Amino acid sequence: MEHDSLLTRARLLPVSVVSDADKSLPTLDHGIRRLAGGGxxxxxxxxxxSDGDLLPVMEGLEIAQPGDVLVVDASANPGVAVAGGLFATEARRRGLSAIVVDGLVRDLETLRPLGFTVYARGTCPRSGPAVAVPRTQLPIRCGGVDITPGALVLGDDDGVLVATADQLAAVLDAAEAIDRREEAVLARLAEGTSLFDSMNFHAHRENVRTGTPSKLGFTV
Incomplete structure (x- = not known):
């Protein structure tokens, strides 16, 4: 399946249901959170x-194509910001999907109204220098996850998940089914129906107690 088709389908789903479809898919450390953007x-x-240097980030920004996610390992020097309002505004102009930083960013007053997604561990007003030889499009480790150029990156307010194209293709049908079931359960809850009436909780609990193979799930 084409990457673009996979990504289009993934954008319609909460990242949590993709994770539920395959809990082995890696997610970035929860300390990397969305500071701006939505959906x-x-x-x-x-x-x-980037060891706290801006030049590698700028090269990554220059070579990124529409739809890409700029993923930055700045964990070696966590005391300075390596992206901010100018970089995010340029990323948005170029049509990127997001910037993800294992480190710090700045300029929240610019980032928040921009409508562009930025993930980071936090903020700092002090930026790094721009003197290092750029190192881009190489394997990195971001938020405890090994990421190679071209890996598929999914994110929402819950966090960031990484998958290969084959992994994402293998779980999308199941993730879409989970999403439909959860929407149906939410609709029933809104009507006043108990959550437990939409799940096999009681039977599963008894099976767990007796050692009978079982799996918790929805009944709608």
């Missing part, structure tokens, strides 16, 4: 290794 983002990773 589900999905794109190919353009990778950057």
């Amino acid at each position: 589900t983002i999905a794109g190919r990773a353009v990778t950057v290794r």
